[in-house]
Amino acid sequence: MTPFVLNSPGGFVRAGGVADLVVYLHGFRSSSKSVKAQKMIDVFDQAGFSSHLWVPDLPASPAQALALIEQQVDARLQSNPGMSLTLIGSSLGGFYATVLGEQHTQANVVLLNPAIKPYNDLQDQIGRKKVYFSDEEIEFVPAYLDDLKAMERSSLIYPERYFLVAARDDEVLDCDTMLARYRGAHQLHLLGSDHALSDFDEVLPFVKLAVGLQ
Template structure:
């Protein structure tokens, strides 16, 4: 088991009830069939709440990815304006989850090794790219970096709505940048592991609790 440090201003606790609807946002070149996505799906199914989780396959275009989620949110919030929302974002999906968390200020947001400045991280990823856990490919173009810059948020509204899981062994992204990006948030700093959180079973109970599943 990887050792960890949990810092939780005000205490780490579950919401009074499980959230009404949670969106899982996968990372760059990933998909709904990723290991962490599937384990999250299983966690909801195990407590009979599988219908409260949505794990879409996101388009390569950041603007289109956010539009896909917002279109679904618009329908669900129209039907129930009091919907208690949650977002779980991995890597690039963590960047998206933060943008959505600042647009929907009642939402809880769980971040798994999130990208902080993806418009810098992805500059060398132009062209056709294979998608992990899939036979598909995406085309990543320079305009998508501008889309990421345009949607960036710099402030956190009520940082206690955010839960950061950051692995010090992340070989892709800077854990220091992650920790600095989310001051005042609940932070689980895993001493080791990797960008994929290959031992996600060890961190999943904390995510479950944060979303009200435990």
């Protein structure tokens, strides 16, 4: 296994088991067909919790992406006001998961190499781009960068709700920036790996514990 350091303010296993709703948010130009998304679907299916997991395909527009997620979460909350919530986000999905986690402060949040300042990282992605794991394309326009910047949250409420997986050899995002952004969270610092977490099978046991799958 890739060497790692686990820093935790306490036990990172989610108390109470699997949340009523677990939302997996994929990264930029990715989809529900991504390797990590499909592995999460398989894990929840094998554990008998497939009905708890929702893996949406997110539109390119950040505002539309958040609206899509919020509509589903709000609909569930209306029918079950005491609903528990876990958000899992990869790359840009990790940025969205953080935005939503700060709106729903009861939620647990799991982050896989999350984007910290995507409005800077995605400046070279303007235009039509192919979606990975799909035949579709998206149109990413400059206004989306402003939308992302407007969503940014400067601090975290209850950082101990967050479980961060950060790869030292991420070739897209800076590992030290991730670790600093989520200071006070549970942190699995991989001393190697890559942005896609190609060794995700080795990381999965930690993610399963963080979402309450034991």
